[in-house]
Amino acid sequence: ETGVTQTPRHLVMGMTNKKSLKCEQHLGHNAMYWYKQSAKKPLELMFVYSLEERVENNSVPSRFSPECPNSSHLFLHLHTLQPEDSALYLCASSQGPRLAGGVGTDTQYFGPGTRLTVL
Amino acid sequence: QKEVEQNSGPLSVPEGAIASLNCTYSDRGSQSFFWYRQYSGKSPELIMSIYSNGDKEDGRFTAQLNKASQYVSLLIRDSQPSDSATYLCAVTNTDKLIFGTGTRLQVFP
Numbered sequence: 001e002t003g004v005t006q007t008p009r010h011l012v013m014g015m016t017n018k019k020s021l022k023c024e025q026h027l028g029h030n031a032m033y034w035y036k037q038s039a040k041k042p043l044e045l046m047f048v049y050s051l052e053e054r055v056e057n058n059s060v061p062s063r064f065s066p067e068c069p070n071s072s073h074l075f076l077h078l079h080t081l082q083p084e085d086s087a088l089y090l091c092a093s094s095q096g097p098r099l100a101g102g103v104g105t106d107t108q109y110f111g112p113g114t115r116l117t118v119l
Numbered sequence: 120q121k122e123v124e125q126n127s128g129p130l131s132v133p134e135g136a137i138a139s140l141n142c143t144y145s146d147r148g149s150q151s152f153f154w155y156r157q158y159s160g161k162s163p164e165l166i167m168s169i170y171s172n173g174d175k176e177d178g179r180f181t182a183q184l185n186k187a188s189q190y191v192s193l194l195i196r197d198s199q200p201s202d203s204a205t206y207l208c209a210v211t212n213t214d215k216l217i218f219g220t221g222t223r224l225q226v227f228p
Contacts, residue, residue, distance in 0.1 A: 002162075002164070040127075040220065041220065042123070042207075042217075042218040042219055042220045042221075043163070043207070043209075043218040045215060045216070048215075056215070088162075090162055090163070106151075106211075107153070107165060107168060108165075108216060109165065110155075110162040110163050110164070111162060112161065112162050113161075113162045115160075
């Protein structure tokens with residue numbers, strides 16, 4: 001276990017449903033990330049939060065809405081998804097580049113992921 | 120041009136052999152380099168990190184970095200069937216971690 005948990009581990013939803021993915025880290029980190037992993041594609045960074053402030057939004061469709069209420073929790077709210085959104089959604093956390101002494105020492109640790117299927 | 124390139128494999132090696140996994144990257148300003156292992160259906164797990172040119176060894180794993188050639192590799196000595204997984208190369212570009220598509224390694228008994 002890496003100290004990053006995600007729930008649910010599996011989710012099947014229809015295109016009209018609203019659901020949320022949850023991530024929690026127990027590592028005392030200050031940065032949290034959402035990634036999407038589709039078959040045959042590299043991990044795609046979706047959102048980055050550093051000290052609870054969103055610092056990165058990688059042109060993600062508005063049907064994905066992140067929320068970071070504190071440095072330990074991160075949510076991804078989903079609504080009106082498309083079948084092509086089916087993927088493994090991974091949460092990661094890191095100490096945060098500024099606090100780690102520079103970009104070079106910031107290491108990301110991943111949660112187990114949520115396997116999402118959109119029907 | 121992809122930012123981080125890896126051969127998708129599969130790379131098949133016999134048990135006990137050395138597995139050599141390679142990765143090239145496009146951004147000369149990249150500063151940090153990571154190898155993650157991902158078993159099927161699981162999340163990526165950090166194996167090695169390397170920041171300066173040369174070799175870095177950790178048990179059966181050796182990471183090699185050549186910034187002039189924009190090349191990073193991972194050697195796995197005495198490969199075991201349990202090493203069979205997809206190995207992801209990741210490179211830091213400013214504050215963003217850019218991943219390759221991964222190389223699938225198969226170690227056969």
